Amino acid sequence: MDFDLILRVYPFFIEAAWVTVQLSVLTTLLGLACGTLGAMARLSRLRVFRMIGAVYVSVFRGTPALIQLFILYFGGPQFGLHLDAFTAGVIGLGVNIGAYMTETIRGAIIAIDKGQTEAARTVGLSRFQTMRYVILPQAARLMIRPLGVNINALIKGTALVAAISVVELTYTAQRFIGSTYKPFEMFMISGALYMIIIYATGRGITWLDRKARIV
Amino acid sequence: MTEPKPFVNIRNAQKSYGTLEVLKDISLQVARGEIVAIIGPSGSGKSTLLRAINDLDPLTGGEVWLEDTQINKKLPHRQYEKHINQVRQDIGMVFQHFNLFPHLSVRENVTLAPKLLKGLSDDAAEALAREQLDKVGLLDRIDYYPSRLSGGQKQRVAIARALAMKPKVMLFDEATSALDPELVEEVNLVMKKLAEEHMTMIIVTHEMGFAETVCDRVIFMDKGVVVEEGPPSKIFRNPDNERTQNFLRKHLANANR
Numbered sequence: 240m241d242f243d244l245i246l247r248v249y250p251f252f253i254e255a256a257w258v259t260v261q262l263s264v265l266t267t268l269l270g271l272a273c274g275t276l277g278a279m280a281r282l283s284r285l286r287v288f289r290m291i292g293a294v295y296v297s298v299f300r301g302t303p304a305l306i307q308l309f310i311l312y313f314g315g316p317q318f319g320l321h322l323d324a325f326t327a328g329v330i331g332l333g334v335n336i337g338a339y340m341t342e343t344i345r346g347a348i349i350a351i352d353k354g355q356t357e358a359a360r361t362v363g364l365s366r367f368q369t370m371r372y373v374i375l376p377q378a379a380r381l382m383i384r385p386l387g388v389n390i391n392a393l394i395k396g397t398a399l400v401a402a403i404s405v406v407e408l409t410y411t412a413q414r415f416i417g418s419t420y421k422p423f424e425m426f427m428i429s430g431a432l433y434m435i436i437i438y439a440t441g442r443g444i445t446w447l448d449r450k451a452r453i454v
Numbered sequence: 455m456t457e458p459k460p461f462v463n464i465r466n467a468q469k470s471y472g473t474l475e476v477l478k479d480i481s482l483q484v485a486r487g488e489i490v491a492i493i494g495p496s497g498s499g500k501s502t503l504l505r506a507i508n509d510l511d512p513l514t515g516g517e518v519w520l521e522d523t524q525i526n527k528k529l530p531h532r533q534y535e536k537h538i539n540q541v542r543q544d545i546g547m548v549f550q551h552f553n554l555f556p557h558l559s560v561r562e563n564v565t566l567a568p569k570l571l572k573g574l575s576d577d578a579a580e581a582l583a584r585e586q587l588d589k590v591g592l593l594d595r596i597d598y599y600p601s602r603l604s605g606g607q608k609q610r611v612a613i614a615r616a617l618a619m620k621p622k623v624m625l626f627d628e629a630t631s632a633l634d635p636e637l638v639e640e641v642n643l644v645m646k647k648l649a650e651e652h653m654t655m656i657i658v659t660h661e662m663g664f665a666e667t668v669c670d671r672v673i674f675m676d677k678g679v680v681v682e683e684g685p686p687s688k689i690f691r692n693p694d695n696e697r698t699q700n701f702l703r704k705h706l707a708n709a710n711r
């Protein structure tokens with residue numbers, strides 16, 4: 240291990256880690272938005288929406304995220320869609336993870352006992368009120384952990400955007416290998432920083448989950 | 455002589471699941487303030503009939519009326535939703551498994567619907583919660599969450615939650631069947647109290663003793679039809695129909711085992 244080298248390059252990796260964190264946060268937010276809409280579509284009373292939801296999930300889970308990213312970033316300009324790499328990364332990864340989150344959120348909602356809906360509807364609550372005040376608050380608790388699994392996958396998935404040259408952890412490692420010829424050290428630094436990000440996120444999820452449980 | 459106009463009026467109710475006919479042309483009238491028990495073997499369609507009254511399990515044929523309102527009107531979706539949410543406010547329902555909202559306190563369980571649907575102020579909601587919980591003897595549990603209540607207490611909160619909407623009718627679907635025997639009485643007492651206040655009630659039950667002391671009329675159902683109905687004294691002591699006799703005999707034998 241070349242520790243001198245590590246000490247010289249690590250500030251660049253810290254900067255790259257910050258980009259990875261930003262990517263992760265924005266992707267999570269977009270993923271949650273897509274996942275919520277997707278779940279609502281999949282649970283809709285209307286067949287059209289259910290179909291749209293189902294197609295969304297099967298397309299985005301059924302193809303590699305990297306291909307989706309390439310289509311957006313390299314294919315987009317053919318249709319006049321010019322995105323900078325970071326934005327394309329967030330949108331590509333966010334819409335992709337949203338498909339997984341759709342299933343997570345839907346799963347939590349349908350796991351709530353049917354009796355809850357019946358009790359809410361029999362006192363006169365509308366479908367929307369039932370969802371808003373009775374089902375979602377209970378489902379939200381159930382979905383924290385499985386969403387945590389999605390987010391864990393998403394953070395690791397941000398490495399893909401190196402392929403469209405977003406200067407994040409993986410790309411930075413590759414770039415320094417070109418000048419230092421020390422792939423082991425470079426990938427170890429990136430790996431360690433990923434681990435820290437993922438560990439911290441995991442702790443956050445556990446904390447949220449425990450907090451939500453206390454009633 | 456004119457018959458009093460029925461309060462709840464079920465006319466030619468039919469219900470099928472595919473080819474399975476669960477309700478076969480059932481008609482049932484309940485007067486205001488009347489207390490009706492529905493008894494019968496498992497699978498005879500008691501729950502289905504009860505749940506048809508608030509259109510939770512919509513009928514495939516026939517009509518259900520509450521006073522001058524047809525409950526199971528055929529309407530376009532939006533209009534139907536508006537209509538049904540309105541009429542359901544007048545029909546309280548109590549389930550075998552309570553179905554309390556576990557993420558809400560006892561207070562919030564009782565006030566959720568009145569606040570959302572009647573726009574009650576916080577103060578009015580608080581007064582309402584206290585009034586209803588006092589009625590079921592659980593004022594001291596107002597801050598509890600359902601997970602910390604016994605089965606009997608849960609069911610009493612469920613009754614308070616239904617009463618908070620000031621319903622015109624209360625439907626009970628085996629309200630005490632999921633309870634340990636020693637907790638049945640506290641729920642029965644609450645129901646008796648409602649009976650004394652002349653609440654109109656339709657009660658599906660396996661408790662013949664309770665039906666006999668509290669109800670004005672007993673309906674015996676079997677295989678989707680009303681086999682026999684009459685005052686409790688008649689149905690329990692001197693039923694005409696052989697199926698009623700058999701059911702009661704078996705039921706007594708089970709109860710004494």
Ligand SMILES: Nc1ncnc2c1ncn2[C@@H]1O[C@H](COP(=O)(O)OP(=O)(O)OP(=O)(O)O)[C@@H](O)[C@H]1O
Pocket residue numbers: 471474476494495496497498499500501502503
């Ligand atoms: N959703 C459903 N799909 C198909 N069949 C159903 C459905 N719900 C009820 N049934 C059938 O309808 C019949 C009547 O059911 P119901 O629950 O009304 O009986 P019940 O008299 O309330 O019985 P129990 O005393 O066991 O509660 C049963 O044969 C049941 O299997």
Ligand SMILES: [Mg+2]
Pocket residue numbers: 500501502
């Ligand atoms: Mg039943």
